[in-house]
Amino acid sequence: MDGKKLEYKGEEALKEVEYLTSNAPQCQENILKEILKRNGSTEYLKKYLEGSSYDILAFKNHVPVITYADIRPYIQRIANGEDSSLLSGHTITEMLCSSGTSAGEPKLMPSIAEDLDRRTFLYNLIIPIINQYVPGLDEGKAMYLYFAKAEMSTPSGLPARPVLTSYYKSKHFKCRSRDPFNDFTSPDQAILCTNSDQSMYCQLLSGLVHRHKVLRLGAVFASAFLRAISFLERNWINLCDDIRTGQLSSSITDSGCRSAMSDILKSPDPQLADEIKMICSKKLWKGILCQLWPKAKYIEAVVTGSMAQYIPALELYSAGKLPLVCTMYASSESYFGVNLKPLSDPAEVTYTLLPNMAYFEFIPLGDNGLMSMDEEEEVPKDKPVDLAHVRVGCYYELVVTTFAGLNRYRIGDVVQVTGFHNQSPQLRFICRRNVVLSIDNDKTNEEDLHNSVTLAKKLLEPDNALLVEYTSYADTSSVPGHYVLFWEIQHHATTNGGTNPLDAQLLEDCCMVVEEALDYVYRRCRTYDKSVGPLEIRVVEPGTFEALMDHFLKNGASINQYKTPRCIKSSSALELLDSKVEAYFFSPRSPTWIP
Structure with a gap:
């Protein structure tokens, strides 16, 4: 990538977006030609292209569409010390670790030095785009909560770390x-x-010290931002003490943190400490974000896909006054695109594909997205379509080819094409491809589960309760097996200061709403085939999902990339959840099913 393009700022950055998207098909063709020029002689591609010209047609006719299981042996060989030329014409400089919360264990993705240039190029577009809608962002500070993960090394000494x-x-x-x-x-x-x-x-303390200068709040995922609010609830007294005395708590032992914070806590500030104490000591934290950071203009975090679950909580803590901004679509494998309308409602967020990030293909899934293909199912080489041939309204699974050596790799994301910006498609993220729950013939994916839970949790609102988080698993320990949902419910104080306890009837009704919202096959299995038992909701004690997050962090996940798994596959995680259960509720009857 041309190094000078990293310097694009303001109007120049916006012009570059227009240029790229106006020439998206040609840009994509050039990207693939360049990848084949660099990587055509690698061991992986030679296996399929030997004797063929290294052109686009040969690539599409001979190179298979793959999953991680197919490419993992090559990645592992490089991690163990074999040459990068197994996959890439450029030196692989590091392995990027996926979060591991979706697939059960982290995946390693090869990365080359210039990949950082591509990521930085995309990052440099964000502020010029947002500044069109929210001017003056250079007049204050951003309280972004970002977290690094301890590095590991592969046997050959390559760094192995999350992309962020x-x-x-x-x-x-x-x-x-x-x-x-x-x-x-x-x-x-x-x-x-x-x-x-x-x-x-230290990051929250810094944000509180600069509370009157903060114009932007955020984290990578909504889950991490809400974890910060929970952390603040438990630690605000200590944070106020530090501000009051001008001395960092002795519990902070990291030398880098202590050194940095000495420049921020320059002197005691009892007035600021009293301001924060007055706000945080209130029983109700509705609107707390606007009170602590009164000049904040928006919250930046991913709230699409599975993160949509956190929107009600974010709106509660901001009293609905701060827009929720999703800026970009990215993964460990590749960065994809940007949101050109950052103030759009989370339900309407679309990402414009940037055609210079990688070579993109799309596996058609039909007009309703229900034809999602299993990971094990082989995809015909001629099935994916290129960027120029996707259709508005249709659903696709995203496939990428990268300079680092992923060739026709299935990302696992289901997206819907909502339109085009110039000649580049705009995508709405739907869900991860994998089926999250199945007992018999039923196949419930992440989006179906989320939609059904979204309908059911509305029943809690009249009782001043909020579904904080949820996950699921398919319990096959008895016959027939059944779906189990773990729900953490937060009670909010009523006008008289008390809380309304949730009764069994209400939670049974929630079970029924979930079942009624699931698809035809599930309801048939429940009602006619009797091959699936009544759905169960297990209500867990407060703080359970933070404990679950801690569990995954201790096992290698990163806060930045952490997403609550919508289906639990880890036996130790399931054991943790079961240890926190306070009550059990089942659907009292079968859902409606009409042959």
Whole structure:
């Protein structure tokens, strides 16, 4: 990638977006030609293209569409010390770790040095886009809560780390301070601290010290931002003490954090401590974000897909006054695109594909997205279509080919094409491809589960209760097996200061609403075939899903990339959840089913 394009700012950055999207098909063709030129002689591609010209037609006729299981042996060989030329014509400099919460264990993705340039190019587009709608962002600070993960090494010595940790440790991130739009409250040392609690403490403390200068709030995922609010609820007294005395708590032992915070806690500030104490000591935290950071203009975090679950909680803590902004669509495998209308409602967020990130293909899933293909199902080589031939309204599974050596790799994301910006498609993220629940012939995916839970949780609202988080698993320990949902419910105080206890009838009704909202096959299995038992909701004690997050973090997940798994596959995680159950509720009858 042309290095000077990393410097695009403001109007120049917006012009570059227009140029790329106006020439998307040609850009994509050039990208694939360049990838084949560089990687055509690799062991992987030679296996399929030997004797063929390394052109686009040969690539599509001979190279298979693959999953991680197909490419994993090559990645593992490079991790063990074999040459990068197994997959890439450029040196593989690191392995990027996926979160592991979707697939059960982290995946390793090869990355080359110039991948950082592509990611930085995309990051540099974000502020010019947002600044069209929210001007003046260079006049204050951003309280973004970012977290680095401790690095591991492959047997050959390659760094193995999450994609965001890679970026935070790069020169591109360190040089961001030259840009007035990138004035963060969090010092780099706090972001790079691998002790998540100490990092969180120092970042929140920095944000509180600068509370009257903060214009933007955010984290990568909504789940991480809500974890910060929960952390603040438990630690605000200690944070106020630090501000009052001008001394950092002795519980912070990381030397980098202590050094950085000495420049922020320069002197005692009892007045600021009293302001924060007055706000945080209130029983109701509705609107707490606007009270603590009164100049904040929006919250930036991913709230699409499975993160949509957190929208009600974010709206509660901001009293609905702060827009929720999703800026970009990315993964460990590749970065994909940007949201050109950042203030759009979360339910309407679309991402415009940037055709210079990688080569993109799309596996058609029909007009309703129900034809989602299993990971094990082989995809015919001629089935994926290129960017220029997707149809508005249709659903697809995303496939990428990268410079680092992923060839026709199934990302696992189901997207819907909502339109085009110039010649580049705009995508709505729907869900991960994998089926999350199945007992018999029923196949319930992430979106179906989310939609059914969204309908059911509305029954809680009249009782001043909020579904904080949920997950599920298919219990086959008895016959017939049945779906189990773990729900953590937060009770809010009523006008008289008390809370309304949830009764069995209400939770049974929730079970029924979930079942009625699931698809035809599930309802047939429940009602006619009797091959699936009554759906169960297990209500867990407060703090359970934070404990679940801690469990995954201790096992290698990153706060930045953590997403609550919508189906539990880990026996230890399931054991943790079961240990927190306070009550059990079942559907009292079968759902409606008409042959």
